[in-house]
Amino acid sequence: MEFARVCPFCAEALDPQDVFCEACGRNLASAEARGEQPAPAGTPAGPAAEAGPPAGGCVQCGAPQVSADGYCEACGAAQPRPRDHVERELSGVAAVSDRGVRHHRNEDSFAVAATSLPDGRSAQVAVVCDGVSSAARPDEASQTAADNASEALLTALEHGVAPEPAMRQAILTAAAAVAELGRTGRPEVGRNSPACTFVGAVAAGGVVTVGWVGDSRAYWVPDERGAEPYRLTEDDSWASGMVAAGLMSEAEAYADARAHAITGWLGADADDVEPHTVAFTPHVPGVLVICTDGLWNYAEAATDLADLVRPDARQDPLRAARTLVSFAVAAGGHDNITVAVLPVLPDPAAGYTETALDLPVLQNPHQAAPASVAAPAAPAAPPVPPLPPLPPRPPLPPR
Structure with a gap:
């Protein structure tokens, strides 16, 4: 042989x-x-x-x-x-980014930060962006998006803007900054304008708010491993679009070579950027893990990823992020890997119990947010409804 x-x-x-x-x-x-x-x-x-x-x-x-x-x-x-390997921890939120094995540079970026709301409560922020390798200057795109979104989030939260509209505006601010890179930089023949994906999270007042565009993801992992973890984001990808349109089964779509081609991104070549947001109230302690596909490609299901999260992740988020990155590198490291871990505690002032977890509630920007629903008295939580489908959009070439 x-x-x-x-x-x-x-x-x-x-x-x-x-x-x-x-x-x-x-x-x-x-x-x-x-x-x-x-x-x-x-x-x-x-x-x-x-x-x-x-x-x-x-x-x-x-x-x-x-x-x-x-x-x-x-x-x-x-x-x-x-940027080959970057680690940062600030006010209890931590992130680690690594070039991986196969790529010659790290095209991922992240930002972690903390601030105070006008009422004195603290807020933690994490942003993770993945540069699109088929586009020009993907490392600049991801760094620009992470920096601009983080700054916009902190400014809005400090001025009393609610986390959900603050997240939407931060994504649009990041999108405009990345699009500007395409208009002002030197064009590269045969390559699209700079582009990247986005996922960000804010933990404030006992509520977690997540926003995203693209295929970077957020997972909720409770401390109690008997409790069910959740994936809180739905990919903007070719496969998700095909399934949502009823053109393919999930198995058929994800077996296709185009499965991971993204249909939503930040950049000058993007159509109207449509930020997705989700907010939920945890009633038990846990961590929010936000990451690029360099991690979740090796542990896609929420239960699989939760098995990799250290039991002490909430007490030591930096070590937890390192462990997840090391797992992805050992599994092959075929892409850059970036992971942020954001510890979350229930807000005792809200009278929440220690035994139930609110289900994710999608926030539609064109509709008023539904009223909060009290936690059920029964010990077992109701099943998680499927996230609403995302409309297919013209894909970029596979990354």
Whole structure:
């Protein structure tokens, strides 16, 4: 049997004549001659990576000649980039982003923040964005969206805007900022304008509000593992559109090569951006996990992902986020991976019980929000209704 040649550092497929890996830039001849084995892909980059190449030069061979694009001119090794692995924790909310194994750069971005509402209560914010690889400058798109949305959310919440309209406006603000990248930057032949997906969350006053466009997701995972976890978002994707339109069964749609082509995104090439929002009131402690498809591709069902969440996630959200990212890297790391973990406690001032969980209530921007429904007296919660279907939209090429 003939085996394909792959890079010993990043597992990228190689041609027989390759001397340097086009994905990670490593010198294949010298590595094979020395019999070196790579460090596990996705390992936290550490202080050296956060600060860029060390003052002494190449981190692989020590040569001082490192080009402006981040490759050693002596051995060809790619130098660590600040975004290869990023971790952040602030006021109880934490996020971790990793380049993964197969991609040459990290095109995901996130923002975590906290503020105070006008009545003095605290609010935690997390935003995760996934750059569309088939578009130009996807890393810039995701960073621009995360930064602008986070700032818009904090400003609105501090001025007393309710979380749901604040989330909708933040998504539209991020969409406008990403669209501006496409109008002002240098065009790239054969590529769409910068684009990204979006998912964000606000926890304030005992209510969790989630907003999204695209296929980045949010999951609710209760502390008590006997309680049922939920996926709170519905993908803007080709497969979801086909199922919603009744043109395919779920099994047929997700078996198609176009299944993960997104039909909703932020960017100049997007149609009218339609933010989706969902708000719910947890009656038990737990965590909200928001993530890119680099994680959920390996654990799509809410029950599967909940099994991976550490029991102490609410007490140590950064460690929980690290664990989920490490799982995705070990499972193959075929995409960038970004995970934010937002601990949530019930609001005792609202008189909530410790035994029931309100079902998600979708907020339709064209209708008034339904009145809250008291938790049922019976110990068993009613079954979760299916989320309403999203209309199909013209897809971007698969990422």
